[in-house]
Amino acid sequence: MNAGTSRPWWKTTLGVLLTAVMLFPVYWMLNVSFTRDQDMRKSPPDLFPAHGTLEGYRAVVDQQLPYLGTSLVIGLGTVVLTVALAAPAGYALAKLRPRGGGALSFLLLVAQMIPGIIMAMGFYAIYLQLGLLQSVPGLIVADSTLAVPFAVLIFTAFMSGIPGELLQAAQMDGARALRTFWSIVLPMSRNAIVTVSLFAFLWSWSDFIFASTLANGGAHEPITLGIYHYIGNNNQQWNAIMATAVVASLPATVILVLAQRYVAAGVTAGAVKD
Numbered sequence: 721m722n723a724g725t726s727r728p729w730w731k732t733t734l735g736v737l738l739t740a741v742m743l744f745p746v747y748w749m750l751n752v753s754f755t756r757d758q759d760m761r762k763s764p765p766d767l768f769p770a771h772g773t774l775e776g777y778r779a780v781v782d783q784q785l786p787y788l789g790t791s792l793v794i795g796l797g798t799v800v801l802t803v804a805l806a807a808p809a810g811y812a813l814a815k816l817r818p819r820g821g822g823a824l825s826f827l828l829l830v831a832q833m834i835p836g837i838i839m840a841m842g843f844y845a846i847y848l849q850l851g852l853l854q855s856v857p858g859l860i861v862a863d864s865t866l867a868v869p870f871a872v873l874i875f876t877a878f879m880s881g882i883p884g885e886l887l888q889a890a891q892m893d894g895a896r897a898l899r900t901f902w903s904i905v906l907p908m909s910r911n912a913i914v915t916v917s918l919f920a921f922l923w924s925w926s927d928f929i930f931a932s933t934l935a936n937g938g939a940h941e942p943i944t945l946g947i948y949h950y951i952g953n954n955n956q957q958w959n960a961i962m963a964t965a966v967v968a969s970l971p972a973t974v975i976l977v978l979a980q981r982y983v984a985a986g987v988t989a990g991a992v993k994d
Contacts, residue, residue, distance in 0.1 A: 753777070753962035760958055776963030784964050787946030790856065791925055792971070794942055797860035798924035799917045802867040806916060807909070809868075810875020811901050815887060825876070828869040839865060840933040847934060854938025862930040867920035878912035879905060914979050922972055943968045 752760075754772040813821050843862050844853070852858035882905060890900045906913070928944040935941050947964045950957045 749962045749965055752958055753966050755959055757957075757959065773959065776957075776959035776961075777967070779957070779960040780963050780967050783960075784943065784946050784967070787941055787943040788968065790940045791942040791944075791968075793856055794859050794863065795921045795924045797856070798863040798867060799920045801860060801864045802871050802920040803913060803916060805864070806868050806871030807875050807906065807913070808901065809872045810912075811879050811905055813872070813876045814879035815882070815884075815905075816897065825873070828872055831865075831869040836866070836929040837933075840929050843930070844933055852934075854935050854940070856940050859927075859930060859935055859942070860924075862934060863924035863927055864920070866923050866927075867916070870919065871916040874916055875909065875912050878909055882908055918975060918979050921975065925968075925972055 751767070751769055753776045754769040754774070755766065756769075756771055756773045756775075759766060759769075759771065812818055813825060818824075840862070843858070847853045847855075847858050852861075886904055887900055890904055895903065925942075926944065927942070928948075931942045931944050932948070936945060943964070947961055947968070950961045950964070
């Protein structure tokens with residue numbers, strides 16, 4: 721390796737140190753998840769669970785699986801609803817150019833700035849009248865409102881880069897707008913679909929505001945509320961809390977690792993032109 725292209729050792733060392741600092745909370749979560757209750761308040765704390773226990777993970781299997789299942793259903797439902805709404809909207813803004821498209825794009829940006837608690841209060845009042853409180857469909861719709869504005873902008877940016885000649889050729893062959901969208905635009909938008917699906921799933925999976933406002937006390941609560949139930953005034957089951965957090969992090973981590981190359985392409989879509 722040439723001296724001019726080699727990376728100085730101190731930069732590598734600094735990068736490793738910064739990475740270790742950022743990942744330390746993840747390590748500590750794993751450490752505490754294996755730590756016995758009687759060792760929690762040791763000073764100084766153990767940097768490694770010398771007398772490890774699986775009690776926290778047994779609590780996850782015994783108590784948290786229904787919450788995980790509910791979160792999985794809500795996450796997948798949010799993905800389906802978000803893509804179903806955002807993909808046609810992005811196609812319309814990118815290729816059909818409706819009147820007021822610029823104003824709509826601006827409103828989508830503004831919608832992402834609305835605090836979640838304000839939206840949660842609005843949904844609470846509406847769901848109270850419709851009987852959708854403490855329901856899975858209600859949470860799916862609420863979580864989708866966080867993902868749809870972002871998803872429409874991602875789809876618009878990506879679909880703007882699809883060559884117009886392909887769409888014109890389809891129209892010359894007699895394909896209408898809907899057929900063109902389904903047969904040409906969607907297959908070419910795979911990266912954007914994966915990106916939108918991933919972010920929609922992650923937002924719904926980690927949501928606490930909507931869950932605590934719209935589903936607290938119901939029969940179907942997501943994992944964010946399942947973890948919260950371990951915390952009381954006189955009892956904090958920290959190993960169970962951290963074990964649940966570890967298990968709850970696994971689906972999102974696996975999905976992100978598998979989809980990272982599609983996400984990179986989807987997020988940067990529209991940034992450059994060939």
